[in-house]
Amino acid sequence: MSSQSTSPVLSTDALAEEVWGSVMALDEPAAVGSVLRALDDGVGPESVLLEVIGRVQGRVGEEWAANRISVAQEHAATAMNERAVAALALHPAARTEPRRGRITVACVDGEWHALPARLLAEVLRVRGWHVDYLGAQVPTPHLIAHVHRTGPDVVALSSSIPTRLPVAHATITACQAVGTPVVVGGAAFGPGGRYARLLGADGWAPDARTAADDLARRPLPRPRPGHQAIDDLPHLKDQEYTLIARGRPRLVREVLAELEDAYPAVRDYTEEQRERTAEDLSHIVEFLATALYTDDEELFGGFLLWTADVLHARGVPAASLLPALTLLRRRVGDFPRAVAVLRAGADRLTRTLLTAAGNAE
Structure with a gap:
């Protein structure tokens, strides 16, 4: 039996620390290797996505805000985390045949923090959804054209920047106008999803795991004609x-x-x-x-x-x-x-x- 198969499985806390060290050392092969070895050792892909890569990315943002890493380090770390997600997505442990429905995952136009949306997309794939991941800064007309072409059951919109809320509102309204419900997530939508409700989203989740659980628990109904429009905010x-x-x-x-x-x-x-x-x-x-x-x-x-x-x-x-x-x-x-x-x-x-x-x- 190989030494790899008999090595102890790291906890996700320890694995996150290991990946963090590699990311800060700008050692991409080591960071990706840690992720793949964890999957080989039986750590669930969803746990690796959220409790390792997601946690490391959250720490990247905290370290930048505290001025302990530079903008260049933040960008390099984010790029490595994105490539770790891509490597994970190709691993046999993360490959699941679609058995649920189809969902489009996209960032609001002007939102360049794409990793939270990518993590959600991969979690949903692991859970058996057919996922169309459109990435960062998706203009609303192009998103609507995609919805017309593919007919997803749900659109999942991500935004971390509150200043994108007016654009998010227009995008939510446009998706609902063509009969597609919208679930939103990300820091932009405020504590407890307060702005998600204000802007008329059909659903909100505080994190990717909750979003996947909610979507599995109950399908979102198709919006009815006359759903809330932008002009419905009287102020x-x-x-x-x-x-x-x-x-x-x-x-x-x-x-x-x-x-x-x-x-x-x-x-x-x-x-x-x-x-x-x-x-x-x-x-x-x-x-x-x-x-x-x-x-x-x-x-x-x-x-x-x-x-x-x-x-x-x-x-x-x-x-x-x-x-x-x-x-x-x-x-x-x-x-x-x-x-x-x-x-x-x-x-x-x-x-x-x-x-x-x-x-x-």
Whole structure:
């Protein structure tokens, strides 16, 4: 009997640590080899997908946010994890004949974090679904053309970025209009799937395993004519979302110019620092617009706290966000909901910073 067949089977915790070490060492053969050996040793493909590769990818995001790995390392790690999934999908242990129905798995247009959707696609394949995996950033018209051509029982949409929610809403509505139910997942849809319900999705799941369980338990009914449309969100009638979303480039230019006038230190920024500041301002306006679309101040406040943590990890004072919020609030003074969102976000950030300062004393 070979040494491989008699070697002890690693727990998924230990296996995740092993793969993590290989990924951080940029040793793709070792990472893929660990995955394949686990399958040879009888570890279930679903466990390897979710408890090993998925866990490693989650840690990649946490390490990037904490500034312990670079963007280049994050990209390399993600690419290795994707190739590990591809290798797993070809292993005999993961090959299952389709016996359920057909499902299309895709990322919302503009969503480039494709690995969560890929993990879901492979879990569903292991569970016996015929899966069409379309990958990242799928434009809605192309998705609908695919649905017309293949007639899936369900479309599964993935998004990690909340700013893609308006596009997700349009995609959900378009799929339902052609009679196809939509299940959604990913961090973009908020705690407990609060935005999934708001946008009229037929189902939501917090993770791939739950999604697969739910789909196996009960088929989603075909949407009926007259299903919720985008115009059914009454708060959008004030046009604040539309005007701020369309005016984002102008708002970024104006606030950046006012920052330079009000804070002389900004004038001495390098070109790279100016670009980073403009990017941060653009994200702030984009999340403001999304908060207006969902009519949810919490979405914007949560983004500010996350951004503050990222800035702090990079040695940038989180308090530097507050002047920009003040200037932006003046610029959108004619929009009462936008002003309220900005004020609530600034207040929440200020309280958090004061609490952190107090704890540090």
